[in-house]
Amino acid sequence: MDKKIYSITELNQLLKMFIEENPYTQGIWITGEISNLKIYQMGKQTYFTLSDGNANINCVMFANSAEKLKFKPENGAKVMAMGKVGFYNKKGSINFQVFFMSKDGLGDQGLAFEKLKKKLDAEGIFAPELKQPIPRYPKKVGLITAFNSAAMWDFITITRKSVPGIKFYVIPATMQGLTSANSVCEALDIANEYQRLDVVVVLRGGGSAEDLASFNNEELVRKIAFSKTPLISAIGHEIDYTLIDLASDLRAPTPTAAAHLIVQSYIKAQADIPVFLDNIYRIVKQKYDEHLNELIQNTEQISETTEYILKENIQKIESLIKRVELANPLHKLRQGFSICRLEKTKAILKSVNEINEGESLQTDMIDGHFISKVTKVLKE
């Protein structure tokens, strides 16, 4: 078997996939000391290194996260940062993209989040073995969301634009506040029990950490992890990580991204079908050409052989006809020979011993016969 040789681009794509699609590297907290701090005013990106004294990692904070910082980062400052590990294809380098950073460590809510995350992780609630594959071509999509919300309509509009045939089953739920976790649990029960859905999407637009807190509820996280129907979580913006994102079968960074995930296979198929058809046409045409050539050759061969046999038979019959003509017994009569018979019995006479004097004889000639009487028999 030939060894697969990867290009650097292919290798880096693989590494990016392994790193960025791994739940253990996404939505995690790290702590360390800032060094090499560079703030680019133009793009408003902040670059720095975080170090714990033994190891370093390069970090980046983009403008939308940096502008929410409640302190000014400085070299030497000890911080806690929440974000995801990213892989930069072009340079083949790893960095940590920071979504949130705190100088004072985690607050009570953060500590509770981490404690619950650790506990559920230890129980295997986020284990890859629990993840169900998302159907490539879902036809019935359940939406657990606030009815008539912007997120719901964004999702439906984007999905319908690409694939008009998809059916949506909206199961309304409270997506914020104290009753939210319970409401989403009930909606998920309905989705799993009463609808034969291909996939369920839990949808909510962006909000503050407090608004999204219900999606870290332990009961809800467990229910999501064991959902019978494959489930996509699409809560808030890309920088918002909740525990249901870790428990779901697939996390979409935003409701819009979830819509694109649902239709991506359909869009790919729309592009692939003409290529498949073209391939099928080429294969069929190749087979057709092969068979056609074979047919033409066979037809010619059969035709030649049959004609040969026929001609041979005609020649044989013609030659036999000539021989039969030559053997025509009446030829002898034309040459002057005649046939002599007893007139009474018509028996052919071959010897004078068969004749008696006085008997009537019939003599056949080419153009008729005559009767004569034997007057004398002479033997030689």
Next chain:
Amino acid sequence: MSVKTNVAKLEDILQNLEQEDTNIDNAVSQYKEAIDIAAKTMTELKKLEKNITQLKKESNTICEYSVDIN
């Protein structure tokens, strides 16, 4: 009617006709039979020849159509 059988029959009759002691009446009747068989066989062969020509023409047309479709 088999050409092969008729050829064999004709060859038998010829052998009889070519024998000197064959009764002339039998010879005449066999001669008539031989002529009849030969004529019928030839008619059949001509019919086959016509059919083969027609089939050849049709197969050529099919091949031409196939090339066109291609």
